[in-house]
Each structure stands twice: as structure tokens, then as C-alpha cells.
Amino acid sequence: MTCTIVVKIGTSSLTQSETGNLALSTLATLVETLTDLRRNGNRVVLVSSGAMGVGRDRLGLTERPRAIALKQAVAAVGQGRLIRVYDDLFTTLKQPIAQVLLTRGDLVQRSGYVNAYNTFQQLLKLGVIPIVNENDTVAVDELRFGDNDTLSALVASLVEADWLFMLTDVESLYSADPRSNPHAKPIHLVTNIQQLQEFQVEVGSSRSSWGTGGMITKIEAARIATSSGVRTVITDGKHPTNLKKILSGDAIGTQFEPQSRPVNSRRHWIANVLVPMGKLYLDPGAIKAIKEGGKSLLAAGIIRVEGEFNPNDSVQLCDNESQEFARGLVNYSSSEMQKIKGCHSEQIPEILGYYGAETVIHRDNLVIL
Numbered sequence: 001m002t003c004t005i006v007v008k009i010g011t012s013s014l015t016q017s018e019t020g021n022l023a024l025s026t027l028a029t030l031v032e033t034l035t036d037l038r039r040n041g042n043r044v045v046l047v048s049s050g051a052m053g054v055g056r057d058r059l060g061l062t063e064r065p066r067a068i069a070l071k072q073a074v075a076a077v078g079q080g081r082l083i084r085v086y087d088d089l090f091t092t093l094k095q096p097i098a099q100v101l102l103t104r105g106d107l108v109q110r111s112g113y114v115n116a117y118n119t120f121q122q123l124l125k126l127g128v129i130p131i132v133n134e135n136d137t138v139a140v141d142e143l144r145f146g147d148n149d150t151l152s153a154l155v156a157s158l159v160e161a162d163w164l165f166m167l168t169d170v171e172s173l174y175s176a177d178p179r180s181n182p183h184a185k186p187i188h189l190v191t192n193i194q195q196l197q198e199f200q201v202e203v204g205s206s207r208s209s210w211g212t213g214g215m216i217t218k219i220e221a222a223r224i225a226t227s228s229g230v231r232t233v234i235t236d237g238k239h240p241t242n243l244k245k246i247l248s249g250d251a252i253g254t255q256f257e258p259q260s261r262p263v264n265s266r267r268h269w270i271a272n273v274l275v276p277m278g279k280l281y282l283d284p285g286a287i288k289a290i291k292e293g294g295k296s297l298l299a300a301g302i303i304r305v306e307g308e309f310n311p312n313d314s315v316q317l318c319d320n321e322s323q324e325f326a327r328g329l330v331n332y333s334s335s336e337m338q339k340i341k342g343c344h345s346e347q348i349p350e351i352l353g354y355y356g357a358e359t360v361i362h363r364d365n366l367v368i369l
């Protein structure tokens with residue numbers, strides 16, 4: 001059976017740890033594997049990190065740049081080089097590729113999201129393998145994905161993938177960071193993300209010298225992807241041929257099973273793509289009505305309002321322990337919300353001086369996390 005496959009490869013797998021040079025044999029094997037998968041009728045997307053690592057190598061920098069302008073300049077140097085190498089390798093096999101550089105800002109407008117969806121569909125229909133990276137050279141902090149693990153999960157859900165593979169420098173997720181804990185045990189199957197608490201998985205802060213995020217962003221990516229119905233695998237990037245074995249049923253790496261009832265595209269966009277601009281703290285009655293009754297949020301249930309936002313912005317809904325349990329699009333600005341919080345809906349016209357929406361967040365614009 002053919003399927004849609006997104007493969008994310010991290011800097012740690014693309015480069016040699018001792019020299020920082022490109023790991024050419026890994027790249028060549030990856031290119032051969034992806035081309036084979038494509039020729040067998042699958043739709044394939046590659047999310048490749050490496051702009052910073054390759055740019056650093058090209059410029060002979062020995063330390064990770066800290067200044068934003070320098071980071072953006074290094075990424076600009078590296079991205080061109082990286083795509084050139086990919087194009088040379090894929091062209092040897094007569095496989096067309098496309099470069100797709102995205103920032104979160106490109107997807108936060110619903111129209112931008114739909115536009116990106118259409119472009120990916122067209123590329124995949126043409127038999128092209130899109131190679132995606134964050135547009136590091138222009139991305140500003142508030143509108144960055146920040147790491148390619150999150151980007152790959154959002155791309156996987158955007159293209160309605162069946163599989164997301166995150167290739168890294170460890171064979172799987174372990175019960176603890178294997179770099180610092182020699183007794184860490186591999187985890188083979190995660191049926192839902194909450195299980196990681198039961199397994200008492202510790203996520204160390206270590207990451208490869210040019211990687212971003214470490215294991216924590218891979219777990220968050222697995223949460224996003226599985227909630228959209230995408231089966232997710234964390235596995236070793238040094239052996240890309242394992243992708244075929246995993247697709248044929250071998251239990252290699254860590255597999256995260258997709259949720260049986262994935263959220264639809266619009267809800268996924270609200271929950272994972274939009275950047276929340278504020279927080280609403282709710283009373284227990286409102287929390288219960290939303291979580292158990294699937295109801296809209298009314299002003300009466302709001303205890304506290306944080307942040308500055310406008311109508312249609314996304315906000316986080318939190319309980320009194322500051323735990324976020326849902327996200328939604330508001331019908332009122334933060335200054336209006338400060339005035340109407342705790343009030344009954346009938347009082348709103350009198351307080352604000354006009355008739356606004358009856359609900360603060362309509363249930364169609366609310367997603368339980």
C-alpha cells in the first residue's frame with residue numbers, strides 16, 4: 001500500500017560530529033531510500049535541518065553563533081549549500097526536488113495555511129520531493145517554529161501524512177538521556193503521550209553540538225503529529241535504509257501510535273499553529289462545561305485575563321494551577337475581556353455599550369488539548 005511519508009533529519013545525523021563536515025554516505029543513502037520510496041508510489045517530504053551546521057562549516061566558525069544577525073547570516077550561507085548538495089544527489093537519480101522555506105508567520109493566517117497545503121499537494125502530484133526547512137534567515141522570534149521537530153510535525157499534519165520519521169543520533173527514545181545515564185532503557189511503543197509519565201521518561205537537556213531542542217521537542221512533535229492521526233517514529237539517522245524495514249513492520253526505534261480520532265485540520269491549526277497571545281483562567285464550573293459538556297466559553301466563567309489580544313486571536317485556557325487544558329479563538333479583545341470577566345452574558349451590552357457575541361469563545365473555535 002502506498003502512503004504519505006514525512007522524514008525529518010537532524011543536524012546530528014547530517015554532519016560528522018568530529019569535523020562538522022557533511023556526512024556524505026548518510027546523505028547518499030537517505031537520498032537513495034527516499035527516491036525508492038517515491039518510485040514505489042509513495043508521496044515523500046523531507047524536512048532537513050543543517051543550514052546552521054553547514055553554514056558554520058563553510059565559514060570555518062568553531063563556536064555556535066549567539067547574535068541573531070550572525071545566526072541568520074550563517075543559515076543563509078548553509079541553506080544554499082545544503083540544497084545544492086541535495087539537488088546534486090537527487091539529480092543523479094533523476095528525482096526532482098523543491099526547496100520550501102517556511103516560518104510560522106506563513107501559516108498563522110488561515111489563507112496562508114491553505115495556500116501552503118495547495119502548494120504541497122501540487123508538488124506531490126508532480127512527483128517532486130519537497131525539502132523543507134525553517135526560513136531561518138528572515139524568521140523573527142515571535143513567529144518562529146524554533147526547531148525542525150515541531151516544523152516536521154506541522155508539515156506532516158498539513159500534508160495529511162500517514163508516517164512521520166524523526167531521524168536523530170540515538171536509536172530511539174530512552175527512559176532517560178543515554179548520554180548521561182548508561183542504564184537508560186529503550187522504549188519501543190508509545191500508545192499515547194500520557195504513557196511517557198507512566199514510563200517515568202526523563203528527558204535530558206543535552207543535544208548534539210549543532211542540534212536544536214534535543215529530545216523534548218521530538219516528544220512535543222510526536223504529540224502534535226499523533227493528535228493529527230500521523231504515526232510517528234524516532235529512530236537513528238545513520239541507517240536511512242531502516243525506513244523501509246519499519247514500513248514493512250520491523251520494530252525499530254520508538255513508535256508513537258496515532259490517535260484513533262484525530263482532530264480536524266482547522267482545530268489542529270488553532271491548537272498547534274497559531275501563537276497564543278494571552279491566557280484566560282477559568283473557574284471549575286466553566287472548565288467542566290468545556291471539557292465534559294463540549295460547551296462554549298461564557299464571560300461568567302473567567303476569573304483572570306492575561307496578555308494583550310484582539311478578537312480572533314488565539315488564547316490559552318488554564319485552570320487555577322496555571323495548567324493549560326484548551327485553546328481557542330476569542331470574540332473579544334483583552335481590554336473588553338477585562339471589563340466583562342465574571343459577568344453574565346446579558347450584562348455585556350450594558351458594560352461595553354454595544355451588542356457583541358454572546359460567547360467569549362464559541363465551541364467551534366475551541367480545542368481541548
Ligand SMILES: Nc1ncnc2c1ncn2[C@@H]1O[C@H](COP(=O)(O)OP(=O)(O)O)[C@@H](O)[C@H]1O
Nearest residue numbers: 010011012168174176177204207208211214215
Ligand atoms: N530520554 C531520552 N532518550 C533519548 N535521547 C535523549 C533523551 N533525553 C535527551 N536526549 C538527547 O537528545 C539528543 C537528540 O536531540 P538533538 O541533538 O536535538 O538531535 P537532532 O539534531 O537529530 O534534532 C540525543 O543525542 C540525546 O542525548
Ligand SMILES: N[C@@H](CCC(=O)OP(=O)(O)O)C(=O)O
Nearest residue numbers: 011049050051052147148212
Ligand atoms: N533550521 C535549522 C535547524 C533547527 C533544528 O531543529 O535543528 P536539529 O535539532 O538539528 O533538527 C537549521 O537548518 O540549521
